[in-house]
Amino acid sequence: MINIGVQYLSYNEIAKKAERFLNDNSVKSIPVPIEEIIDLQYGIDIIPIPDLSKQCGVDGFIYSDFSGICVDDFVFQNRIYRYRFTLAHEIAHLILHKDYLRSCNFKNIDQWKLSHKGIDESDYNKMEYQGYSFGGLILVPRSTLEAQVKKHLPKIIPEIEKAKKKGVDRLVYLNYALDELATILSPVFEVSTDVLIRRIQYDNLEHFIP
Numbered sequence: 248m249i250n251i252g253v254q255y256l257s258y259n260e261i262a263k264k265a266e267r268f269l270n271d272n273s274v275k276s277i278p279v280p281i282e283e284i285i286d287l288q289y290g291i292d293i294i295p296i297p298d299l300s301k302q303c304g305v306d307g308f309i310y311s312d313f314s315g316i317c318v319d320d321f322v323f324q325n326r327i328y329r330y331r332f333t334l335a336h337e338i339a340h341l342i343l344h345k346d347y348l349r350s351c352n353f354k355n356i357d358q359w360k361l362s363h364k365g366i367d368e369s370d371y372n373k374m375e376y377q378g379y380s381f382g383g384l385i386l387v388p389r390s391t392l393e394a395q396v397k398k399h400l401p402k403i404i405p406e407i408e409k410a411k412k413k414g415v416d417r418l419v420y421l422n423y424a425l426d427e428l429a430t431i432l433s434p435v436f437e438v439s440t441d442v443l444i445r446r447i448q449y450d451n452l453e454h455f456i457p
Contacts, residue, residue, distance in 0.1 A: 253344065253373040258449060261343075261377055265384035268342060277395075278437035279386050281334045285316065289341075293334070295320040299356070307333040308359050311351040313341055328439045335382035343377050380449075386438050387446040395432055396452050403427045407457060424456050 256264075272284050285291045292315040299319035300306055306329060307318040316337045322330050340348060351362040363371070403424055410420040429443035436443065447453060 253347070253370040253377075255373065256343070256377055258380060261380045262384050262389060264342060265381050266389065268338075268381075268385055269388055269390075274385075274388070277388070277391055277435060278331075279388065281331055281338070281386065285334055285338055289313070289338070291316055291338075293318060293323075295323040296356070297321075302356055303360065306330075307337050309337040309340055309348065311348045311362070313345075313348070317356075328433070328437055328442075331386060331437055332382055332439065332442060335386050336378045338385075339378040339381035340374065343381060344374055347374075383438075383442050383446050383449075387436050387443060389450060392446055392450060393452055395435060396428065396447065396455055399428065399431045399435075400455055402431055404457070421453065421456060425453065428456070 269279070272288050274280075274284075282293065285293065291309075291313060294315050294317045296302075296317045297320045299317060300322070306322050307316055309316045316334060318330060318333055322333060351358075406427065407420060407424055410423075425444050425447060426440065429440035429447070432443050433440050
């Protein structure tokens with residue numbers, strides 16, 4: 248196994264790097280234009296590859312010279328929210344793991360597989376956790392998430408009140424409320440409900456749900 252020494256980063260440290268990314272790219276609105284940022288700001292080609300997920304077990308990967316991001320063609324054409332998150336996840340690796348990627352020298356599927364085959368599991372898990380966290384933080388920015396939660400929360404209050412009148416414990420209806428809120432916010436941010444639920448929880452915004 249190859250130990251590449253991926254550093255530990257707290258969620259708040261990742262959040263600061265995500266905020267810097269958004270500021271550097273002058274992101275002022277949602278949904279975050281991640282495709283345009285990658286194409287226009289970083290000059291990275293987005294390359295659809297048929298059956299990439301089946302071949303690699305991932306929806307995308309970024310070339311080690313940062314010239315392109317390969318994305319599963321089915322995801323590219325049919326799963327817009329998953330596609331957007333794949334782009335955000337891969338740009339996270341450029342921002343957070345640039346030095347390691349530069350040393351890999353891969354530019355096709357077989358080379359990518361070979362470069363990842365021997366990575367220490369702990370290092371790989373840290374890279375992926377950081378990629379997922381950073382991706383969620385740039386597509387669902389902290390600066391707007393709380394405001395959007397407060398804005399749309401009234402839409403689910405009637406159901407919460409029904410649950411309360413029936414004597415349902417908050418811990419029981421909270422998950423249902425989170426799912427409903429995430430469903431409302433999903434098209435606002437153009438990300439999946441899973442991403443939104445994690446972001447709401449990680450930012451401790453559940454306390455707004457009465």
